Amino acid sequence: MIRNIAIIGLGTMGPGMAARLARGGLQVVAYDVAPAAIERARSMLSAAETVLDALDIASPSADVGMVRFADDIGDAVSGADLVIENVPENISVKAEVYRSIDGLIGSDTIVASDTSGIPITKLQAHISHPERMVGMHWSNPPHIIPMIEVIGGERTAPQTVATIRELIRSIGLLPVVVKKDIPGFVENRVLYALLREAVDLVERGVIDPEDLDTCVSWGIGYKIAVIGPMALLDMAGLDIYKSVSSFLNADLSNRDDVAPVVLEKTKASKLGIKSGEGMFFYTPEQIKALQGERARKLVAVRRILEGRG
Ligand SMILES: NC(=O)C1=CN([C@@H]2O[C@H](COP(=O)(O)OP(=O)(O)OC[C@H]3O[C@@H](n4cnc5c(N)ncnc54)[C@H](O)[C@@H]3O)[C@@H](O)[C@H]2O)C=CC1
Numbered sequence: 051m052i053r054n055i056a057i058i059g060l061g062t063m064g065p066g067m068a069a070r071l072a073r074g075g076l077q078v079v080a081y082d083v084a085p086a087a088i089e090r091a092r093s094m095l096s097a098a099e100t101v102l103d104a105l106d107i108a109s110p111s112a113d114v115g116m117v118r119f120a121d122d123i124g125d126a127v128s129g130a131d132l133v134i135e136n137v138p139e140n141i142s143v144k145a146e147v148y149r150s151i152d153g154l155i156g157s158d159t160i161v162a163s164d165t166s167g168i169p170i171t172k173l174q175a176h177i178s179h180p181e182r183m184v185g186m187h188w189s190n191p192p193h194i195i196p197m198i199e200v201i202g203g204e205r206t207a208p209q210t211v212a213t214i215r216e217l218i219r220s221i222g223l224l225p226v227v228v229k230k231d232i233p234g235f236v237e238n239r240v241l242y243a244l245l246r247e248a249v250d251l252v253e254r255g256v257i258d259p260e261d262l263d264t265c266v267s268w269g270i271g272y273k274i275a276v277i278g279p280m281a282l283l284d285m286a287g288l289d290i291y292k293s294v295s296s297f298l299n300a301d302l303s304n305r306d307d308v309a310p311v312v313l314e315k316t317k318a319s320k321l322g323i324k325s326g327e328g329m330f331f332y333t334p335e336q337i338k339a340l341q342g343e344r345a346r347k348l349v350a351v352r353r354i355l356e357g358r359g
């Protein structure tokens with residue numbers, strides 16, 4: 051039974067995750083190697099709690115469901131039933147975390163990675179109890195998006211997958227078990243197919259970035275939230291899909307490297323919201339307003355999709 055959770059890494063994903071798990075009645079200890087990240091996480095945590103209130107996710111009783119910040123990794127993982135590793139998407143950075151906690155955790159502690167797509171089989175090579183390592187891939191923003199992928203590697207015990215699936219379900223979230231440990235799992239394979247084509251269309255001057263977003267959000271995204279891709283095939287008709295895909299698939303982007311526009315922007319430290327400029331430009335005031343507006347809209351859409359209008 052999982053009661054105590056340690057979250058290692060408090061960047062974009064960690065704070066929202068901590069807030070949501072605590073709201074599920076779990077005791078969470080959060081740690082980041084950078085003191086500035088811990089400070090930022092405190093305010094992100096309180097913003098996430100406001101959103102969880104708007105989603106009507108009930109607070110647990112007073113003595114459970116707390117988030118505590120730890121000063122060192124040993125303190126963070128001490129007594130943890132589950133450690134969620136949430137550090138940058140880089141095998142050596144993640145492996146260093148696994149090595150540093152290896153002697154500090156119990157032999158029955160589960161170690162989960164929020165990796166966006168590194169196969170779990172590669173990650174579990176760096177830990178002494180690979181049977182207790184699992185992928186637990188949240189979607190951003192993690193306190194709002196209810197679906198979480200669960201992925202076992204070649205050496206993960208089926209019981210570990212079952213325990214994490216049950217934990218997710220028990221706090222009112224939506225586990226999806228991915229049956230094969232392939233790069234990107236399922237969510238990011240689908241998302242990155244879309245993003246590859248979208249970036250290519252903008253880069254080739256077929257459409258402006260703002261219009262690309264209008265086209266995808268209102269033409270595809272709005273619909274896909276209600277009718278998933280498999281159901282959409284049936285709605286359109288497989289005969290139509292057969293005809294269109296017979297000429298279109300061969301014309302879609304199949305580039306296997308990173309698009310030049312993304313390489314140029316990342317080289318110039320234009321990373322998006324976190325640096326004030328990426329595909330678009332953002333002032334600090336715009337960022338604050340955008341984050342509030344997006345959270346409000348996601349909450350409203352989720353309430354409707356859940357039939358709570
Ligand atoms: N950003 C996103 O939309 C999503 C990211 N992910 C995955 O989640 C993981 C984390 O991503 P982000 O939160 O976006 O990264 P981030 O770069 O925003 O944050 C990572 C944090 O880890 C900390 N860190 C680095 N080394 C550490 C160590 N040895 N010990 C403790 N803390 C350490 C950094 O100081 C930083 O605060 C990655 O594997 C990423 O692919 C998963 C879902 C969505």
Ligand SMILES: Cc1ncc(C=O)c(C(=O)O)c1O
Binds near residue numbers: 191
């Ligand atoms: C661009 C991008 N890459 C990875 C992830 C998740 O792993 C996300 C997301 O959750 O939104 C994303 O937007």
